[in-house]
Amino acid sequence: MYNLDKAIELQRPPVVRFGCGTVDSLAGWIAQQGYRAPFVVADPVNAARIDLLGLGEVALFGEVVAEPDMTNLARAVAAAGGADVVIGFGGGSAMDLAKLVAVLAGTDLTLHDISGPNRAPARRPGLVQIPTTAGTGSEVGTRALVTDPATLAKVATESVHMLADLAIIDPALTVSVPRHVTAATGVDAMAHCVEAYTSRRAHPLIDAYALQGIELVGKYLRRAVEDGADLEARAGLALAAFYGGVCLGPVNTTAGHALAYPLGTRHKLPHGIANALIFPHTLAANAAAVPEKTRAICAALGRPAEGAEAVRAAATGFCEGLGLDMRLSAHGVPEDDLPNMARDAHAIRRLLDWNPVDLSEADILALYRAAL
Template structure:
């Protein structure tokens, strides 16, 4: 883990507008930047309330699917040729596609030519992100994930050109998110922070954001689940998600996300739920290598630190108190698939190589078994 003297490259959107009512600044904000032909990328739920953006009749792609695949991206790109600014309106899936649409719009360039680190070309259009959930923090980052249907694996693309010009984080947009989705996305935000905090490339400048993000989730997530109209709780979770997004840029996630990805690609589990199911088990597995940071996470979430089993039990109880069923088997996952899932997760080296503990394929299978 990095010392105070270690160099780090921290990037954030040039303009961040956070707080109740900030969505009202969108139309004026894009006009001030000289944009006049917006193109909105949204999932069907948010496409149905696109009028909230205050842009009038606006070109849009409203068919973003959970765990978006290459064909979904290509369909989104096809409608953007006339745009001068792309607006991601939704959760992480919509915002991830918006990043890719912004660098691919008007170009005959397949994803295979820009995927990976620092291969995406400079944008010729603007990019604005408007999150409607408090989970992924994608509005703050420069990374996007799309599923390859041929291999059932995630294609990661990362580039400073995919960082938003403007991020508008209005917690009011999250008020309508159902309780079970609020719970799952909140745990996802927390997982971003925890995995960055305990990563082998953790850095003090990111630790600050990460630990405060965990504290915000510990303080506000249960409140928001119990009362979706709790404005302070919604705002606290939106801030936690943003902090998690900042963590993703220079540090990123580790084993928790690597183990969660097969649940999304194979079983189409929402990303937040997949991360929640895995979170207690990777936190416990990593605890011996970073006891002080794990203890800080436990304190922030309201349970006592102790042995790895104590950590697992405390983290699981935290998630169960949110109404989440924490058994893999309850979500349609077949026990017979666990070995293949373990092999798949073990191959995600871009994440696992930075986990504080070196997890073998057998270790990962044991974690899936514990979660089952």
Template sequence: MTELLYPIDIDRPRRIAFGAGQVATVGTWAREQGITRSLVIADAFNAARIDLLGLPGEVTVFGAVKPEPDIPNLDAALDVAARTRPQLVIGFGGGSAMDLAKLVAVLPGSGQSLQDVVGPEKVAGRSMALVQVATTSGTGSEAGSRALVTDTATQNKLAVQSRHMIADLAVVDPDLTMTVPRAVTAATGVDALAHCAEAFTSRKAHPLIDLYALEGIRLVGRFLGRAVADGSDREARAGLALASLYGGFCLGPVNTTAGHAVAYPLGTRHHIPHGLACAVIFPHTLAFNAEAVPEKTALVLEALGAGGARDVLAASHGWCAALGIEMRLSRLGVPEEDLLTMATEAHAIRRLLDNNPREMSREQILAIYRAAL
């Protein structure tokens, strides 16, 4: 059976507005829908610039989104939604804000708790509109149907997937990313790269998604270095925004693999930003999987501008390090004594590891952590 015969379902936001100045679309769209009460879910930085959205009527802002949001963070946002009863929820920020916005749009008044909807397609429905406005180029959450929240009791990520969490309007305005600092630009860019590369090499890879994945990798290879060197390079910012969107397209029907599974404990246990965690792990899992998918691995390196490299780990690690990313876990505050616990947790994330093109044991994950230390 070839990949062309694999069944696949594709879900996209009802409308995608891409390009410089498209943030103005939000207010226009809200007026067309007759919206008079909106709730904006944002981090503190973006909460201070909600005027860019041009929203009509009564606007409430939950501006306390945390990096790697957890259940208490979600509960605080849900309390605001219960009090204000919005007609429209807007995620305004990076993946954390957009993920919380998805859950805030579906849980209030549904009779369902977060625990009820963890997993695929358990959400009963949605009674309010949802708009996503991306301000970073990394997660692609604006295009996807998944939301991740950390369970503080277990230090594990809870994943909710539902068609009901797909945005009515997704806005990707590269100008909103111009203020992203150099280090964050680099790390989130590698997160977008990892989404594309992991989907491209996944056991669930599909030709319908491969074209987005490979083009997303090419865009990162072409533009990430430029954006890191000059944050005001508008073409580079636009290229990364498109790469991030394509990475989001990859997440719904195919999803990520071992790279994200191994990266997750770095965020939940040690609060390393998700993009940075993915960047540190990316070269190691790409190299680990190379023997299972050699042709696709070669295409990934070629798309990054490292074609012909014989040592996959050295080539991909060097590419990331050249962006100024700190690639050693020990320098990011991860103690060696915690590596086994993290390996055990990562190995339990079967929803991702089962997609990996090569079986990965707990001991092999531990070896990756030790190599990255």
């Protein structure tokens, strides 16, 4: 973990508008920038309420799927046509596709031409991100993840050219999110903060964002699950997700996300619930390596704990208190695929190499078995 004098760089959208009603400013911003051909990237649920953007008739790709793959991306790029501003409207899947559409539209490039760090070209269209869940923090980040159907691996792309020109975080847009999705995406936001906070490349500059994000989830997530119309709780979670997105840029996630990814690519679990199911187990596995930070995390969740098994029980209890069934088997994950999942997760070195504990493939399989 880095000292305060270690160099670090933060990147975020030049304009962030936060608060209830801020989505109403979108049309004015687009007119002010001189854009005439906006293109919205959304999942079917948000495509059905596109009128909330206040743009009137607008070009739309409304078929973003959970855990989007390269085929879904190709269709979105083809639909973009001559768009001069791309608007991601939805959860992390919609916002990740919007980033990639913005840099691929009007080019002959494919995802493999730009995947990895700093390979995406400067984009022509503008980019706006409007989250409708409080989870991924993708609205403030430079990364996008899409599944390669041939390998069932997530292909990561990272570039400053995928940073939004404007992020609008309007907590009122999340009021309609169902209870179980609110719970899962809230734990995902927390997982971003926790993994950055405990990473080998954790930095004091990011620690402040991370811990406050964890505290916000501990304070507000149960309230939002119990009363979806609680705007203070919704705003608290939206801010936690934003802080998680800030953490992802210079630090990123570790083992929790590496183990969660095969749940999405192999078994189509939504990203939020996949991370929630894994969170207690990786937190416990890392506890001995980062004891002070683990204590701070458990305290922020209102469940003080010492030692790996107590930490696992505390984190599981927090999630179960939100109404989440924390067994992989309850979500359709078959026991006989756990070795394949462990193999896939262990190969995600860009995340695992920064975990505070070295996890072998056998260690990962044991964590999956504990979660089953």
